[in-house]
Each structure stands twice: as structure tokens, then as C-alpha cells.
Amino acid sequence: MLQAAAHLTDQHFRSVAELVQDQVGIRLPPGKRSMIEGRLQKRARALNYRSLNDYVEHLFDTRNFDSELVHLIDSVTTNKTDFFREPSHFEFMRRVAVPELLGGRGAVPRRLKVWSAACSTGMEAYTVAMVLDDLVRRGGKFRFRILGTDISTNVLQQARLGIYPRELAAPVPDEFRRRYFLSARDKARAEVRIAPELRATTHFMRMNLMDASYPVDRDVDIIFCRNVLIYFDKQVQQQVVKRLCSHLRPGGYLMVGHSESMVHDGTIGLRQVQPTIFRM
Ligand SMILES: C[S@@+](CC[C@H](N)C(=O)[O-])C[C@H]1O[C@@H](n2cnc3c(N)ncnc32)[C@H](O)[C@@H]1O
Incomplete structure (x- = not known):
């Protein structure tokens, strides 16, 4: 070489x-x-x-x-990611955001839309899928769709395949690992694959956060935009956050990475719920 x-x-x-x-x-x-x-x-x-x-x-x-x-x-692009990275966001989604978005007990079943913007190899999107599927199994009356977008074609290819080195599954709780991961038949291949039912809830698309508009629904319930704003200057951060928020439904949530000081220009009606969690 x-x-x-x-x-x-x-x-x-x-x-x-x-x-x-x-x-x-x-x-x-x-x-x-x-x-x-x-x-x-x-x-x-x-x-x-x-x-x-x-x-x-x-x-x-x-x-x-x-x-x-x-x-x-x-x-x-820097594509570092993990299953259950910054786990407090998933705990918040499970305990607070989903119950509130579904409007309490007895509410009509509906379809939750979650967007993992800058999803890298898909581990963030599949973590969301595991947590939501588990809520449904526990009686939650809703269905869900997850969109993962990223600018890098390499990572999107891996995300669509949903195959990961086995050691990367370590942060996934045992019960979820048993339920949502398949092991390769050939044990020499130390890989796991996301179960097809879970993959079917999630789809991936190439999208540049710098684009002037995004081809995404305008009634998304939760947007994860984590560990990417940090690479942009303040002005670009503001523009991206503003565009993302125009895809949130009223009451929808935006989660940013824990190392990101979120910048928004105060005109978009975002309310801070926790240091890295915002609500429209
Ligand atoms: C460090 S990873 C974060 C992955 C995941 N959100 C997490 O927190 O684990 C950052 C991702 O942002 C993507 N990215 C960088 N610039 C982007 C842009 N302009 N539009 C869309 N994605 C971008 C990179 O390709 C990379 O996969």
C-alpha cells in the first residue's frame, strides 16, 4: 500500500x-x-x-x-456514538416525555414520531426504538416511527444493516439484548444484529443539517440532535436549531448533547426543561 x-x-x-x-x-x-x-x-x-x-x-x-x-x-466527520449514550435522555423520554406527549391515561392511541438528527451508525435511533417498543409491550397504547438522518453515507449504510461488533452491545440492558439483538449463527463472527421487527420501525436517510430546508414531517414529537452542534459555529448552531424546531409539534421535545451549550436566538419559543432538554 x-x-x-x-x-x-x-x-x-x-x-x-x-x-x-x-x-x-x-x-x-x-x-x-x-x-x-x-x-x-x-x-x-x-x-x-x-x-x-x-x-x-x-x-x-x-x-x-x-x-x-x-x-x-x-x-x-466524527462518528463516535454508542447504544444508550447519555442515558438520562432515554430515561426522561420513557418516564416524562412519552406519557406527556400521549396526553395521560385513556388518550387515543397514536403514532409517535422521533427523529435522530445526526444519527451516525444508528445506535441512537435503535436505542430509542428499544425503549419505545418496551413501553408498548408494557401496555402503552401507541405506535412509533423513528427517522435517522446523517450526512455521512458510510455510517448510514451501517445503520441500515444494523450489524454491530458484539462488544458495542455492552451498555444495552440484558433483557433488551436478549429481546432485540440476534447473534450471528457463526459464533466466530463476534457480531450482533438488530432484530428485524425493531429495524422495521426505523428508517435512515441522508440529510445535511446545513440545507435550507429539511424533507421531514412538521409534527415530530421528539428530536435528538446530540453531539453534532458542537462542531458548528454559533451562527450555524442557531440556524440549525431553528430549522429543527420548525419540525417539532407544539409540546415536542429537543434533546442536545450534554457537552453542548445550546444556542438559540430566543424567538422560536423553546423552553428549557433540563440543561440539555428543551420543549416547544
Ligand atoms: C459524534 S456523531 C453523534 C452521533 C449521535 N447523535 C450521538 O450522540 O451518539 C456526529 C454525527 O454528525 C454527523 N454530521 C456532521 N455534520 C453534519 C451535517 N452538516 N448534517 C448532518 N449530519 C452531520 C456526522 O456524520 C456524525 O455521524
């Missing part, structure tokens, strides 16, 4: 950083330079480029630009 010459010129780094910020919203200050160089190595090698700078020339060649941009985005 070729080792592409490891450094970008200032100009090439600036061009990539401007492109990424413009297209995806992710800020790449000079401090991120070696991280980006590391991440572009793999793609440059796959295309047999000896130098990262040659790869950047290839990227900006108009003949390649549209298709290569997809790979660039796959390379520069």
Missing part, C-alpha cells in the same frame, strides 16, 4: 477547511490540521495518490468534485 506524503500545504489545508465549513458546517481550525491529514490519508491511498496535496487537486477537479465530496465528508 502506498503511503501518501503526509502533509498538506497551507493553501490546500485552507481550501479543504473552507469547503468543509461551507458544505457541512464543521469548523476546522488550524489545530485540527494533523487530524485532517491523518483522516485524508486513507482516501488518498485508496486512490493511489502519493501525496495528500495531489489528492486535494483531484478533489477540486470539477470532473471529480461531486462524487469525491461524498468521500471527503465520510473522512472528516
Whole structure:
């Protein structure tokens, strides 16, 4: 395998950083330079480029630009996620949000809509699905649909497949693991797969949070937008939060990551319920 010459010129780094910020919203200050160089190595090698700078020339060649941009985005996005990551949100959903959204006892059954915006490999969406399915099994009179969206095609492919290394299932409670995960018949493959009934409640779509409008219903009950706003500047954060909230139904909830100080411009009618939980 070729080792592409490891450094970008200032100009090439600036061009990539401007492109990424413009297209995806992710800020790449000079401090991120070696991280980006590391991440572009793999793609440059796959295309047999000896130098990262040659790869950047290839990227900006108009003949390649549209298709290569997809790979660039796959390379520069940080996709870390987990099942039951930041578990207090799922506990809040189960104990408070769902009962309130369903309007108390005796309310007519209805369909809850949950959106995992920036869903990465789908573990957040499937965690929501497990928690909601469990509520239904315990007598909850509702059905549910979950949408997962992300800009990276790689992670969406994994999300649709719903296959994960077995050790990643560790944070999932035993009962849920038994109920919602299938093990590979070949025990040498240390993988689990989300059960088909659960996969059927969840679908995944490519979507850029930077787009001016989102092709999503306007009566979503709960939006999870966690651990992605942190990569955007304040102005982009405000725009994204405003657009997301325009898809929440009145009384709907928005959850952001625990390390994110949520920015909104005060005009969208969001009320803070807990440090990282907001309500329309
Ligand atoms: C760190 S992961 C967070 C995953 C999950 N929400 C969680 O908290 O575990 C951030 C995800 O945001 C996605 N992302 C980054 N910029 C985006 C954009 N402009 N539009 C949509 N998704 C984006 C990345 O591809 C990545 O999968």
C-alpha cells in the first residue's frame, strides 16, 4: 500500500477547511490540521495518490468534485456514538416525555414520531426504538416511527444493516439484548444484529443539517440532535436549531448533547426543561 506524503500545504489545508465549513458546517481550525491529514490519508491511498496535496487537486477537479465530496465528508466527520449514550435522555423520554406527549391515561392511541438528527451508525435511533417498543409491550397504547438522518453515507449504510461488533452491545440492558439483538449463527463472527421487527420501525436517510430546508414531517414529537452542534459555529448552531424546531409539534421535545451549550436566538419559543432538554 502506498503511503501518501503526509502533509498538506497551507493553501490546500485552507481550501479543504473552507469547503468543509461551507458544505457541512464543521469548523476546522488550524489545530485540527494533523487530524485532517491523518483522516485524508486513507482516501488518498485508496486512490493511489502519493501525496495528500495531489489528492486535494483531484478533489477540486470539477470532473471529480461531486462524487469525491461524498468521500471527503465520510473522512472528516466524527462518528463516535454508542447504544444508550447519555442515558438520562432515554430515561426522561420513557418516564416524562412519552406519557406527556400521549396526553395521560385513556388518550387515543397514536403514532409517535422521533427523529435522530445526526444519527451516525444508528445506535441512537435503535436505542430509542428499544425503549419505545418496551413501553408498548408494557401496555402503552401507541405506535412509533423513528427517522435517522446523517450526512455521512458510510455510517448510514451501517445503520441500515444494523450489524454491530458484539462488544458495542455492552451498555444495552440484558433483557433488551436478549429481546432485540440476534447473534450471528457463526459464533466466530463476534457480531450482533438488530432484530428485524425493531429495524422495521426505523428508517435512515441522508440529510445535511446545513440545507435550507429539511424533507421531514412538521409534527415530530421528539428530536435528538446530540453531539453534532458542537462542531458548528454559533451562527450555524442557531440556524440549525431553528430549522429543527420548525419540525417539532407544539409540546415536542429537543434533546442536545450534554457537552453542548445550546444556542438559540430566543424567538422560536423553546423552553428549557433540563440543561440539555428543551420543549416547544
Ligand atoms: C459524534 S456523531 C453523534 C452521533 C449521535 N447523535 C450521538 O450522540 O451518539 C456526529 C454525527 O454528525 C454527523 N454530521 C456532521 N455534520 C453534519 C451535517 N452538516 N448534517 C448532518 N449530519 C452531520 C456526522 O456524520 C456524525 O455521524
